[in-house]
Amino acid sequence: MAGARIEHLVTSGTFSLDGGTWDVDNNVWIVGDDTEAIVIDAAHDAEAIARAVGGRTLRAIVCTHAHNDHIDAAPELAARTGAPVLLHPDDLPLWKQTHPDRAPDAELADGQVLTVAGVELTVLHTPGHAPGAVCLSAPALTALFSGDTLFAGGPGATGRSYSHFPTIIESIRDRLLTLPGETVVHTGHGDTTTVAAEAPHLREWIDRGF
Incomplete structure (x- = not known):
């Protein structure tokens, strides 16, 4: 694991779904060392x-889900680097809304392990915000990459097509809040948080229909 680290950049663009478009800032996470890396959400x-990847070998471009703001740059980044684009197959209908002529290169599956710079990242299928939403758990880095499933302060949005509130609550309760409390949650938008900080609010989210 020597030298493995988490890097972060914020990119700006738009999110479009169900006929609406909104300006958004997205977190892009890079996990690796001086020689190789993976990108989470291009x-x-x-x-x-x-530019942030630099001269390193890009092993994969992992999509936590297929809303356009998380995948819009994935094909171009793949073309620049030769890295495969990985997506859970349940999100293909969303992917095709943005990239109808370019499929992902390989599928993500629950329990799959991706390895980069000696660090294992385990794929957790966490539907709710989107059918094929996934998070990546990296215990060696005390890290969880949650996409839009869990934020500082609550679950991801479930008010639009392909989303379902009870399902996201179940995903968070069963797959994420069972992780060690010190696990740092690196989110798709906004600030990081920890599992311990979010766990006490589960009942509150359910009662509020967050």
Whole structure:
């Protein structure tokens, strides 16, 4: 694990679904060392992400889900780097709304382990915000990459197509809040949090229909 680290950049663009479009800032996470890396959510700006990766070998471009703001730069980043784009197959209908002529390169599956720079990242299928939403658990880095499933302060949104509130609550309760409390949650938008900080609010989220 020597040298493995988490890097972060924020890219800006738009999120579009169900006929609406909103300006958004996205977190892009890079996990790796000085020689290789993976990118989690290639959002908006392939050039900026490629610049952050630099001369390292990009092993994979992992999509936590297929809302356009998380995948819009994925094909271009793949073309620049030769890295495969990985997506859970349940999110293919969403993917095709943004990239109808370019499929992902490989599927993500629950329990799959991705390895980069000696660090294992385990894929957790966490539907609710989107059918194929996944999180990546990296215990060696005390880290969880949650996409839009869990934020500082609550679950991801479930008010639009392909989303379901009871399902996201079940995913968070059963797959994420069971992780060690000190686990740092690296989110798709906004600030990081921890499992311990979010766990006490589960009942409150359910009661409020968050």
